[in-house]
Amino acid sequence: MNISIITVGKLKEKYLKNGINEYIKRLGSYAKVEIVEVPDEKAPEQLSEAEMLQVKEKEGERILAKVSQDAYVIALAIEGEMWGSEKLAKELDKLATYGRSKVTFIIGGSLGLSTAVMQRSDAALSFSKMTFPHQLMRLILVEQVYRAFRINRGEPYHK
Ligand SMILES: C[S@@+](CC[C@H](N)C(=O)[O-])C[C@H]1O[C@@H](n2cnc3c(N)ncnc32)[C@H](O)[C@@H]1O
Numbered sequence: 001m002n003i004s005i006i007t008v009g010k011l012k013e014k015y016l017k018n019g020i021n022e023y024i025k026r027l028g029s030y031a032k033v034e035i036v037e038v039p040d041e042k043a044p045e046q047l048s049e050a051e052m053l054q055v056k057e058k059e060g061e062r063i064l065a066k067v068s069q070d071a072y073v074i075a076l077a078i079e080g081e082m083w084g085s086e087k088l089a090k091e092l093d094k095l096a097t098y099g100r101s102k103v104t105f106i107i108g109g110s111l112g113l114s115t116a117v118m119q120r121s122d123a124a125l126s127f128s129k130m131t132f133p134h135q136l137m138r139l140i141l142v143e144q145v146y147r148a149f150r151i152n153r154g155e156p157y158h159k
Contacts, residue, residue, distance in 0.1 A: 001031040001092070002102050003145065006066050007138055008059050008109030009040035016139050023142035030149035035138070038062035040109045052111050060114030063106055071104040073121045075113055076141065078131060080124030089148035091123070105145075107137050 011017055020035070027033050039062060041055040067073060072095055083091070095103060105125075106117060118124065127140060150157040 001096055003027075003031050003033045004036055004066075004068075004071070004102070004104045005033070005107065005138065005141060006036045006038065006063050006104060007107045008038055008063070008134060010037055011135050011138065013135060016135055019139045020142055023139070023146050027142065027146050027149065030153070031145075033142070033145070036066050038066060043110055053114075055109075056111050056114040057116070059109050059111075060117045063113075063117050064120060067104055067106075067120060068102055070100075071102040072100045073104045073106060074123045074125050075106045075118055075121035076108070076127065076137060077113060077118065077124045078126055078129060080126035082126045082128070085144060085147050086151060088125075088144055089151035092145075092148050093152045105141055107134050107141065109134060 011020070024033050024035075038059065041058050043052070043055050047055070092103065095101075106113065106121065108117075127137070127144075132140065147157055
């Protein structure tokens with residue numbers, strides 16, 4: 001399976017980089033994983049609603065330019081559907097069974113994802129009602145994808 005994770009902005013924190021690289025290395029036995037970073041738009045504190053919409057739309061265009069036509073797209077969104085780890089594992093297994101070998105996860109920028117990105121997505125996945133920083137979200141996501149593959153292979157993984 002080819003997994004792309006499209007994210008907005010550059011990852012700066014070294015501790016997150018190290019954690020993400022570790023999980024990508026571990027995932028190497030199960031899937032090809034790439035992280036695609038698109039540039040973020042400047043979003044100062046005092047933006048109007050219209051300006052915020054513009055930021056999300058611009059970032060959304062950059063994200064959509066990186067999405068393959070045949071990819072199954074899972075957008076990460078606080079208001080999405082809450083899945084357990086087993087459900088994520090089952091969904092990835094189902095996609096592999098039906099020959100959908102390209103799976104793209106999308107993580108939004110500081111203001112979230114545009115309507116166009118949500119419309120292109122096949123599923124919207126929430127990790128809880130809490131808001132996580134988008135850079136930390138990358139680490140949480142790669143760990144859960146790794147866990148999903150371990151579950152699907154029936155391999156031991158601490159609960
Ligand atoms: C800082 S959050 C954006 C917050 C923004 N106010 C919103 O409502 O989307 C940045 C990105 O991280 C991801 N994210 C943060 N918390 C999440 C959660 N609990 N579940 C799923 N995705 C989350 C989403 O992709 C989001 O667009």
